Amino acid sequence: MTRPRTIDNDTETVTAPMRRFVDYFGELGPRWGIRAETSKAHALLYLADRPLDHDEVAEGLGISKAKATAALRDLRGWDMASKSRDGRWRAGGQPWDLLFKALEARRRREIEPALDVLRACSKHAVVDPKTPRTVRRRIDGVLTLVENLAAIDGHAQRLPKSLIPRLVNATGAASRALGRLSPKTSGRGA
Numbered sequence: 001m002t003r004p005r006t007i008d009n010d011t012e013t014v015t016a017p018m019r020r021f022v023d024y025f026g027e028l029g030p031r032w033g034i035r036a037e038t039s040k041a042h043a044l045l046y047l048a049d050r051p052l053d054h055d056e057v058a059e060g061l062g063i064s065k066a067k068a069t070a071a072l073r074d075l076r077g078w079d080m081a082s083k084s085r086d087g088r089w090r091a092g093g094q095p096w097d098l099l100f101k102a103l104e105a106r107r108r109r110e111i112e113p114a115l116d117v118l119r120a121c122s123k124h125a126v127v128d129p130k131t132p133r134t135v136r137r138r139i140d141g142v143l144t145l146v147e148n149l150a151a152i153d154g155h156a157q158r159l160p161k162s163l164i165p166r167l168v169n170a171t172g173a174a175s176r177a178l179g180r181l182s183p184k185t186s187g188r189g190a
Contacts, residue, residue, distance in 0.1 A: 014060050041071035042080055051088035078105045096165050111150050118143040
């Protein structure tokens, strides 16, 4: 890969920490079902203090214009970046924007279709005399798990977006404090 140089031709150089951040997101993306270039483009747009045009994204990532075009199109499809009338691209400017957009996209693309498939499997297993009762229970167990997760997610969506970061930060701080107070163990159940 060509090393990224600048995200504009004047002043904003892609620094080593920026490159590491962008590359890390490129590694994470495929784990979430997002192409590496798409994740890198998202990370670059997030770090930039202004919207970037297509050429700046390509140059900043050290990728071809064709790959940058595909990555930006993917980001728009995931609803994780938007393009202004002047052709510049922007991602949300807060870390929580990354999480909320990723979760919303995952919900749309994965949870809802999973529920449809699992419900159909459950209904079919009930009327199929060849499907053992233990298999039906296992299918229903997974269906119940996904329905419960979807219900929790539905309630979380109704919380004010400003409240979630405060809840997570408070919970994280409390967990770190408890971790400092409790003795460390060498493994699970030890």
